[in-house]
Amino acid sequence: MIMNDLVSRLRALDTCAVSDALDKHGLPCAIGGLRPLAAPRPAAGRAITVLLGVPAAVPAPSPGAPKRHLSTAAVDASGPGDVIVVAHQGRTDCAGWGGLLSRAAVIRGIDGVVVDGVARDLAEAAAVGLPVYASGSTAVTARGRAVEVCWGEPVEFAGVPVAPGDLVLADAGGVVVIPSAHAEAVLATAERIAATEAAMAAALDAGRPVSEVMGASYEELIDEQH
Numbered sequence: 001m002i003m004n005d006l007v008s009r010l011r012a013l014d015t016c017a018v019s020d021a022l023d024k025h026g027l028p029c030a031i032g033g034l035r036p037l038a039a040p041r042p043a044a045g046r047a048i049t050v051l052l053g054v055p056a057a058v059p060a061p062s063p064g065a066p067k068r069h070l071s072t073a074a075v076d077a078s079g080p081g082d083v084i085v086v087a088h089q090g091r092t093d094c095a096g097w098g099g100l101l102s103r104a105a106v107i108r109g110i111d112g113v114v115v116d117g118v119a120r121d122l123a124e125a126a127a128v129g130l131p132v133y134a135s136g137s138t139a140v141t142a143r144g145r146a147v148e149v150c151w152g153e154p155v156e157f158a159g160v161p162v163a164p165g166d167l168v169l170a171d172a173g174g175v176v177v178i179p180s181a182h183a184e185a186v187l188a189t190a191e192r193i194a195a196t197e198a199a200m201a202a203a204l205d206a207g208r209p210v211s212e213v214m215g216a217s218y219e220e221l222i223d224e225q226h
Helices: 002-011 015-024 072-076 098-110 124-129 179-204
Strands: 041-051 081-089 112-118 132-136 148-149 156-158 160-162 167-171 174-178
Touching: 002 041, 002 179, 015 167, 015 174, 015 179, 041 072, 041 112, 041 156, 072 098, 072 148, 081 156, 081 179, 098 112, 098 124, 112 124, 112 148, 112 167, 167 179, 174 179
Parallel strands: 041 081, 081 112, 112 132
Antiparallel strands: 041 148, 041 167, 156 160, 167 174
């Protein structure tokens, strides 16, 4: 219930406010280079991690072991309030996510997917209503080019450490990750920042000059001690 409450609070924010709050707490503030490429809505939830790699660098499965496609175990284990985080190591030569996975994710109620690299079948993801954030699109399959190294383990995602259960928010501004140990403090700071900026926006709408509204208090916004 506590985690669900944190996810609900996260959904009420945007990545800019959260990035400013992470900055204030001395944490990595944002992941750049990822764009919304499917359903045009934010994704927010607990991180379910997947690490991909090249086949040559991953030990072959034991003889007789069941074969499964990358990310399928993570999707089957996830549900509402989860975001699949695919550490595809920035690769652009093949997709780290595809259409059948998108359909399965929507059936499971997964809130969205972020990929450190490219994805494919994005029109299909949009048609089923799944937000997919990635660095770009490709038609090239992962088959024979990428394999799952592990899932449900800490990963590095575009230079930012992400552990299962961390909070992830993706929107038009980018992608942010809140370490679970800092979730309450970062969300509280982000909520204060968002409220302050909403008051500033109202002041601008009321006709106050922007030079007055965005004075010293704006420059010191994330430095204020609460």
